[in-house]
Amino acid sequence: MDQNLESKKKTQYSRLFRRFIFLTMICSLVPLLFAGWAINIHYSEFAKERIIKTLQTRVDYHRKIIELFLKENRTRLDFIARTYSIATLTKDEHLKHILNSINRDFWTLTDIGIIGENGDHIAYVGPYDLIDKNYSKTFWFKEVMEKGIYTSDMFMGFRKEPHFIMAVIKNENGQRWILRATVNTDSFRSLVENVRIGKTGEVYILNSKGIYQTRPVSSGKILTAASGFEGEIHDSLKFRYLDTFDKDVKIKKIVCETWLKDPRWLLVVRVGEKELFEDVRHANRATLVSLHLSALIIFIVTVLITSHMVSVIKKRDREVERMNNQLMQTGKLASIGELSAGVAHEINNPLAIIMTEYQLLLDTEKRTPITDKTFGEQFAGSLNQIDIQVRRCTHITKNLMKFARRTKSVIETVNVNVFLREVIDLMGREAKSDGIKFISLLDDNLPSILTDPSQLQQVFLNFINNAIDAHEDKGFGTIILSTCLTKDTTGIVITVEDTGSGIKNEDIGKIFDPFFTTKAPGRGTGLGLSICYSIVKQLGGNIHVESEIGKGTLFTLTFPFKPPEDLLKHG
Amino acid sequence: MIGAKILIVDDEEIFADNMARLLQIRNYKVTAVYNGESAIKALEKDNFDVVVLDLKMPGMNGIATLKEIKNLGLFTETLLLTGHGSVDAAVEAIRLGAYDFLNKPCDIDDLIEKIEGAGRKKDDAWKKDMEEKLKRVIESPSDAFKLFD
Ligand SMILES: Nc1ncnc2c1ncn2[C@@H]1O[C@H](COP(=O)(O)OP(=O)(O)O)[C@@H](O)[C@H]1O
Ligand SMILES: [Mg+2]
Numbered sequence: 001m002d003q004n005l006e007s008k009k010k011t012q013y014s015r016l017f018r019r020f021i022f023l024t025m026i027c028s029l030v031p032l033l034f035a036g037w038a039i040n041i042h043y044s045e046f047a048k049e050r051i052i053k054t055l056q057t058r059v060d061y062h063r064k065i066i067e068l069f070l071k072e073n074r075t076r077l078d079f080i081a082r083t084y085s086i087a088t089l090t091k092d093e094h095l096k097h098i099l100n101s102i103n104r105d106f107w108t109l110t111d112i113g114i115i116g117e118n119g120d121h122i123a124y125v126g127p128y129d130l131i132d133k134n135y136s137k138t139f140w141f142k143e144v145m146e147k148g149i150y151t152s153d154m155f156m157g158f159r160k161e162p163h164f165i166m167a168v169i170k171n172e173n174g175q176r177w178i179l180r181a182t183v184n185t186d187s188f189r190s191l192v193e194n195v196r197i198g199k200t201g202e203v204y205i206l207n208s209k210g211i212y213q214t215r216p217v218s219s220g221k222i223l224t225a226a227s228g229f230e231g232e233i234h235d236s237l238k239f240r241y242l243d244t245f246d247k248d249v250k251i252k253k254i255v256c257e258t259w260l261k262d263p264r265w266l267l268v269v270r271v272g273e274k275e276l277f278e279d280v281r282h283a284n285r286a287t288l289v290s291l292h293l294s295a296l297i298i299f300i301v302t303v304l305i306t307s308h309m310v311s312v313i314k315k316r317d318r319e320v321e322r323m324n325n326q327l328m329q330t331g332k333l334a335s336i337g338e339l340s341a342g343v344a345h346e347i348n349n350p351l352a353i354i355m356t357e358y359q360l361l362l363d364t365e366k367r368t369p370i371t372d373k374t375f376g377e378q379f380a381g382s383l384n385q386i387d388i389q390v391r392r393c394t395h396i397t398k399n400l401m402k403f404a405r406r407t408k409s410v411i412e413t414v415n416v417n418v419f420l421r422e423v424i425d426l427m428g429r430e431a432k433s434d435g436i437k438f439i440s441l442l443d444d445n446l447p448s449i450l451t452d453p454s455q456l457q458q459v460f461l462n463f464i465n466n467a468i469d470a471h472e473d474k475g476f477g478t479i480i481l482s483t484c485l486t487k488d489t490t491g492i493v494i495t496v497e498d499t500g501s502g503i504k505n506e507d508i509g510k511i512f513d514p515f516f517t518t519k520a521p522g523r524g525t526g527l528g529l530s531i532c533y534s535i536v537k538q539l540g541g542n543i544h545v546e547s548e549i550g551k552g553t554l555f556t557l558t559f560p561f562k563p564p565e566d567l568l569k570h571g
Numbered sequence: 572m573i574g575a576k577i578l579i580v581d582d583e584e585i586f587a588d589n590m591a592r593l594l595q596i597r598n599y600k601v602t603a604v605y606n607g608e609s610a611i612k613a614l615e616k617d618n619f620d621v622v623v624l625d626l627k628m629p630g631m632n633g634i635a636t637l638k639e640i641k642n643l644g645l646f647t648e649t650l651l652l653t654g655h656g657s658v659d660a661a662v663e664a665i666r667l668g669a670y671d672f673l674n675k676p677c678d679i680d681d682l683i684e685k686i687e688g689a690g691r692k693k694d695d696a697w698k699k700d701m702e703e704k705l706k707r708v709i710e711s712p713s714d715a716f717k718l719f720d
Contacts, residue, residue, distance in 0.1 A: 234576055344654070345627070345654050348654050348675055348676065349583050349586065349675070351675075351676045352583070352586055352652075352676035352677070352678075353583060353585050353586045353589065353675035353679070354674045354676070355678075356585075356586060356589035356590055356593060356676075356679075357589060359589075359593055359679045360592060360593060363593065363596050390676065394676055397654075398674075401654060
């Protein structure tokens, strides 16, 4: 039963513990994680946007550089054509000089040549053997004739190598001629690719038909068609995601596209998304780790605090329970006291009558002897029993009536040490023959207290009697009496310790109950401790028991220096 | 003090009668009454050496009766029969001039011992009183009539 209750209480506390934890989690961790995640997502979106914007700006800037390069070279050609006459330019030396000076800082042009109106190559400086070629049938020749200035797409041409040319037409005294130059493919490509966008980044150019003008690093061949080309020409900067596959591994890429103005080429920049957003992801990870770490710390702290709180509550509860028990005990004693004193009084009168009847019978028997021997013996035996049992009843009623609230206590200054020595003296003689030794550990500096010595004597006689009784089976042992000040020095502590049988755990709560006894009928009334309890309470004191079965029992009594006010007034 | 006159006052009639019988057997002259009022009447009518008075009685209780008895100004001594719890009342009774008290139920031998003590005390007091009066008569015989009035 008790164990059941105990375990029920335990589950109750663990439920309380869990509920506390749950609530604090709900109230602190959930919002923290929620807000943390939300902020994190928001932040990374924002950061990604910024990165993409930066990328776009860079791509746009790069486009301008490429455009500028092309335009600059066209302008150069135009300038040369305007400045020099065909006569000057067809001098090989001169043309070579021009090419060299253009290429002095940066190897811009592969070759340069002059073509007549009929398509014949009039002059040429460059690594290829092209001087006797006729260009009248080539697509660019027609374009130049039509437009005056022209930049071609990449093509193979007579040299059978991918290249693109720029050409201007010049009208000199009715004679038309064309200045044509080939842009160095490698230089152009290095210019195009000269934008730093990480390890996975690649830059290339497509023409308006989606043909590779420069080759991307990872895939594709120059002058072949690029896949996924849309062909729509526009002046904005487009940005999209693209899933590519590298041996079945999906790689997400970010693609930025922008159209050059002249010629209409498409500048494409492709970066692995992973690389581009590496920093964001890193920051992300760091934030999440610290977020979860702090959540973990909060959790641990919560668990610690909660377990501490629950243990405090547990302690409080136990304290309250103890006080309640004490109150109940006091109340129980008060009502039982009244009742039993009343009953004892009522029983006393019949007992007194039985006693007189017994004595009358005894008297009569003496004067008129009974002749029948058996009857005589029986009669005498019965009379004897009546006497014994009436005395036993009297003993009980005497004890019961001690419960009745004493209206007058005699309050005196009592030196407890002296008082206890007297009590030991009184009891010691009897106990010594039983093989029980008394030891007193009395604090010599103990102040005297105000109390009722006759009641106090009754209390200690009871305790010592019980202690002696507890040694009945052993036949020997020790009873230790000690005194000292209470910890907070507001009163005194008296302990009565014995090495007797001890009290069973389940009995501890009952020993102060009236009529609770473990002694044989006729030996114990079960009233001793309950009387002690009510006396000690009345004197403003307290009793505490500790006991271990087989080892002994320790009763700790505390008394204030002064009994409660009302006792002082009425006493 | 064989033949002392004893008045037993107890509301428990059987107890009072039994007591009376027990004492009569032991050669006392005993009267039993069952309440305080009758006790006072009996004392006014007759002379008693010792009154055995129950403390707890309906109507006039032991203490009240004791006060009345004391008011009569007799030499009669009073023994109180009390329950065990009523130590305070017993102490009060002694203060009021009772000879002693006995816890109920009591041994007849204890009672007789106390009765003897009370009787002796009463006799002593009576004798002393007598001697004093005699002394005064001897000193001034003219006052003798006043004294034995
Ligand atoms: N010092 C003690 N050692 C062991 N048991 C004790 C001791 N004091 C009291 N007890 C137990 O408490 C019970 C009640 O004691 P008490 O009220 O004095 O009644 P009683 O002595 O008449 O049995 C005893 O019967 C005994 O079982
Ligand atoms: Mg006891």
